[in-house]
Amino acid sequence: MFFKNVKRPWFLIFALVILVLGLVACGGGAATTTEEPAAEEPAAQEAAPTQEEPMAEEPAAEQPVAAGLESDAAQVKSEFFSQEQYDRSMRQMTMTPEGPADQPWIQMLDNPEMVDTSQYAKEGPYTFCFSNAGVNNPWRVVGWTTMQAEADLHPEIAELIHVDAEGSDEKQIADIADLVASGNCDVLIVSPNTTAALTPAIEQACEQLPVVVFDRGVFTDCPVSFVQPIGGYAFGEAGARYIIDNCSEDCNVLALRILPGVDVLEERWAAAKLAFEDAPGINVIGVEFGDGDNAKVKSIVTDYLDRFGRIDAVWMDAGATAVAALEAFEDAGQPYPIIVGEDQQDFLVKWQENNLSGIAPTFPTFQWRTPIIAALHIMNGEEVPAVWRLPQPVITNENLDQYVQPNMPPLHYAMCGCENMPDFPERWGGTQ
Amino acid sequence: MANAEEPILEVRSITKRFPGVVALDNVSAQFYPGKVHAVVGENGAGKSTLMKILVGAYIPDEGEILFQGQPIHFSHPREAQEAGISIIYQEFNLLPERTVAQNIFLGREPTRYGLIDQRQLRRRTRDVLKQVGAEDMISPDAEVKSLSIAEQQLVEIAKALSFDSKVLIMDEPTAALATHEVEILTRLIHKLIEQGMAVIFISHRFTEVFDIADTITVLKDGQYVATAPATEVTPSKIITMMVGRELDQYFPRLARPEEIGEVMVQVVNGSNNKLHDINLTLRAGEIVGVAGLQGSGRTELAQALFGVAPFTSGQLTLKGQDSHVKSPNAAIHARMGFVTEDRKAEGIFPNQPLNDNILVSVRALQLVLGRIKRNGTASKPHLVSELVKQVDVRTPSLTQEVQYLSGGNQQKVVLAKWLASTCDIFIFDEPTRGIDVDAKASIHEMIRELTQAGAAVLMISSELPEVIGMSDRIVVMWDGRISGELPAGASEEDIMILATGHREQEAEAAVETAV
Amino acid sequence: MAQISTPAQERSLWDRFIIGLRNIAPIYIVLILLLIGIGTQNPTFLEPAGFLNLLRRAAPLMVLTAGQLFVIVTGGFDLSGGSLMSLTVIGASLLINNDPANTWWAILVLFGIGILVGLLNGVIVSYLNVPSLIATLGMLLALRGAGLYWTGGAPRGYLTDNFRMFGRGWLEPFPVIERFPYAVLVLIVVSAAAIYLFNQTNLGRQLLAVGDNPRASRLAGISVEKLRIIAFVLSAITAVIAGILQGGFGGVNPDAGEGYELQAISAAVLGGAVLLGGRGSMGAAIAGALALEALFTLLNLLGLPKPLRDAVQGLIIIGAVAYAAYRSRRTR
């Protein structure tokens, strides 16, 4: 009954305050969103930062990105591009790795400097501990399954303790502390959730026991060994190169990305952009972020087909949504484009069925085997490379057939190097 | 302190109108320090309105209020409190989850260095509790929800005193109290007036009015009737003053013997935690009035019959066969209807349109997926408009949200709801509370029509004239029991004697003296 | 106020039209404005095919919102809708296991699961008295895990074409426009059913009553618990349907429904539903969902960055509710 009178002025004031906030948002408006890079989809997981130059924050992190769709890419380049690593990747793509060709997961590139690990040598059985950023997407699920299978191959590994941070830096830091504290671990394997955040925790772990880091790196060289394929530039370049070589004059290219801010994805795009820029007849009609969500990607592609009538090639920084993109063409009754995907089964199958002209650079899941092997070397006091650089095979129209496995789940990653392991394919969800 | 000749608080020719009603019509009164001033009158006589005006909860349309000789205009009860006029409403303003101390000094916590000074808080709480003589009954740190109603009321009074009030207003302070608790309150009030406080209180219980009050003012239908020293009037005189128009108020005729049919409801030794050995018969065609003070178990009786809080022992027979009405839904299946006392909380759906309000119970009996007619049922598609005509709801449209209707119209909507579900057993709890006079008449008319159509009606009311005027039989309740049954046309005194549990009181008095 | 002489149905069409116009929900106007805005940016959206595409895209959210409204009007929330959508997609890929023959019973099983989840929500709220916010929050967390635990981390099989048909397929040939998306067909059916249930049956009225005044509802013979449970079940069923549409449109995707629950609540609120119950319109809520989707599309077409889209969405939701609150206070 009392104080009942309506406070109209308040209403207006707030309308204003809120509007101002809105404007601020526009002011800072970059073309992009950043969701949890970990939580959402494979490529984010594959993110492999450059582990050289310890303790360096990404240079461009200094000033916030402020740009619209177009200028965005340029910004990104300045932010993430490192000429020296770009050259390194390009060089390594052309090398022939040392080691058995049929076991890429124990191959090495760029004859790495070897570290003496005799100080860690001890008798088995061993307890391996693995702090995992998360198994919150198919790529990581396949990888994790593969790693377990690898561990099972070695009787001297009594136990593989696995703690899962569910995509949270905070949790993973605590998890690592737990593992170190428990004193059960003979060696610690870490797949960091994000590069910068996990560095301190891993530095602390290094003081206690040998550490092997893979997938993404950290800004420290304290781990005994760091396992990683060639990386983002190679991935991005391969796709772009294929489009450039196979697309006729005046070629409409749509670049589909997952989300900004994840270093490996930025590297892939930076390399591709570089390639597209000085290629004749290539016009990039748009760079869009699909959040790795099939529905979104499909909508985006549909809209672009509406607007431009014709798309000749689709470049993707991660193949998870390649099939959705292709379906957009089917639904619109348009011819398939030249497509850059990844080694995801559903894409490979579609590729083969419709014999598209496509290519699938990979960020191979067989890299999940290597840390176990490296850790065993360490336990045996054998040398391991400080940086274990793995090859990064590319699936092409020529070798496609050997990777298509219709009996495997749609989101299985062909480059798992697990075909000859026990319990294949059931253990990976496949059928005989 | 203040001398007794000067009124400390005075109202001069106050008038207050509400849509459809003149709540107060040119009322004047003086209240003196060191005196207890009882204001009596039926419900709707304007007592509460007057009190609310005194504390600034309402602003009078005409007239003025003088406090210590000065005209005052309160816009918020808080201001009145600070000036020294405190009121204790029937429904308490206490926070059950908080302690006594926190409640009493809410918003006025004593602080030291910006922090609540617990010690002082307790001390001051104990002081005010001492003033109400409850220092060893109530701990300052007790949570209010753990206290009895009586204790909570003492806390309310203590809260009022903590403003060191000069005037204390109590609205039905004894309504919810048991006899011995009333004694305590009485003593307390005497203590307060000795300290020179002016106490104004509203009550229906004449025993107390005459025990406590020095002066009695009678209101009737918003008009000032008389003020007299308690010593110079008798209860019966007061009653005739306040209900002076038994005869001039029109009530529909009572039921003729031949109209009264078979037994519809029979309760034998019905009991639950609130009710004891209820024996009640309700016949088709008759209105049984239930009189009794608040807290006497009237409402509980209704709830027990309607399955809200069923009888736990005893036997309930509906239309000849044993029934276990364990839920309202079951009651409605047995074609019972319950017009509740608290319309807002239990009767209406404020945000829903009129037609849905009326049809809600009918639909409750249909299949959940049954198709609805907007204004009726499959068999009677125009039911709503008919009922709206029948009970004469004033509304711009059938889809008007009922929150925008007047109280009287809302009550008619509730009635229409039960008419819609073709009940033949009706329970009315305060059917005309807060409704203006002519609406009352029409509702009385409808109730009688129900019985003439063969329904049985149980009508609870705290307005004696209503009970007397309407009922073919009168059941009086006291302390969860049926303390007596009276024939039609019983006098108010008879009812009051049963309702105030006189005999019990005398008995107890005897015991006390004996001890 | 004169006593009413002519009940509504006897009034002239014209009067009723005027009245109808006067209390038309604001969201419809907003929606029309948004569509016009889209049209100016890219006319194809207003051509039948383009518009159907927009609807097809919005279908999952609109369906989910319809279910969400049933719960909201009773004064509750259902936060578990989004993760139930994901569960549906994952479950489908496992149950169908690449064999089109399995699709039909798989769909049945999925609905079974959905109904079970709804019942669980309802029972926890009605009988354990757990506030729906917490109950369904717990359910959200649980379902997230459950789906993946069930399939061992990732979807197991492909979604067969006959399953995906609902979200992706077309009805062809179709008069005028040569093809008509099944998704829109499903949308129409669900909306019609929801609107029918909400406006034409006892259910809708009783749900409103429960949300408006639970005590009075009980005294009027409504069994409050039962209705709350029904509301949650309906919400869960729509979540399953939304999941089937989403999975059909996009294909296997372990987190197809992420964030949908909050969008659905926002949409319902945009449609004028009141969060503490007792008020809401099914049509307006569904329109609200479409409006939300249209808003995203428009901001897309304007080339506005995604972050800004979030901000705008936030502002619009607050604004809408603030305006509603302001209006209701003024009318008091």
Place this chain on the structure above:
Amino acid sequence: MSALTWSNMRSRVRESKIPPVYAILLIVFVSAIVLDAIFGRGQITSGVILTNMVVRSVALGIVAMGQTFVMLAASIDLSVAYLISVTAVMASYLMQGDPARVPLAVAAVFAIGGLVGLINGLIVSKLKVNPFIATLGVGLVLKGILNASFETFVGAVPRSFQTLGYGTLGPIPISILVLLAVTLISAFVLSRTRFGSHLYAVGGSEITSRLSGLRTDRVLILAHVVCSLTAVLTGLFVVSRLRSGAPWVGTDGLYDLESIAAVVVGGTALSGGKGGVIGTLAGVLIFGVLDTMFNQLGVDTFLKQVLRGAIIILAVASYTVRSKEKAA
């Protein structure tokens, strides 16, 4: 056996002033020890793991304290997760690893937090927008502004600042001391200041509070400000552990929903006016114990999530099941 423990726990609790949630905490903890002894390595009771158990609760704990304030006032705050992100990013962006800039940065983020809290409070109290929607909207706005301005890790906090997250005072991690400090201060504010007492009043019954002359709007606004400030503190703690802030740290931690869950599990009623931070502390610790137990037992990730959800519901049900007033 647990039933037996439960009953005498309850009687014991009823006598003392301890919130009932501690009974649940005890049960969870005991069963964690037992399970770990049977299926695990029985290490859960080792000092380091115990401290770690608390440390992993700190970030959630601090913000949950603030969440308790708003929920006592019968409001709710869904914007904390984004505010935590904003704080983490702004802090490391402003510090740029330079110890000299720490005070400036801290002052700045607290200012931002205060502003956000103010806006939340004003929208809820003055515009009468349902707090769920209001804070959800504000959260989206924050998210938008943040993502429009930052994409990834920016700047860094100086090593000195990391002592907040990693430093220890003797054997005890500073972070634990921070959590305890925040808890005690909050408890003190709630029990000893007028604001605290008014907070309970407003949550208990706004009408009664008004009639008692309280400025209920101000109380509500202040509560929201407090909540936002604790979110900022959490943000600072998180960034001190992560060394550098990224726009996703807050949402990744699920701090919004989990803080609400922790508060309710801690015995504070969604309807307000009942409960307190001491209970919330236990609510938070329960999550910590569960995480540790799951790790020690190597429970499957996805099963973990299921269990967590179920336990939240059961814990809350254990209070509400007997309560008369129906929830919605």
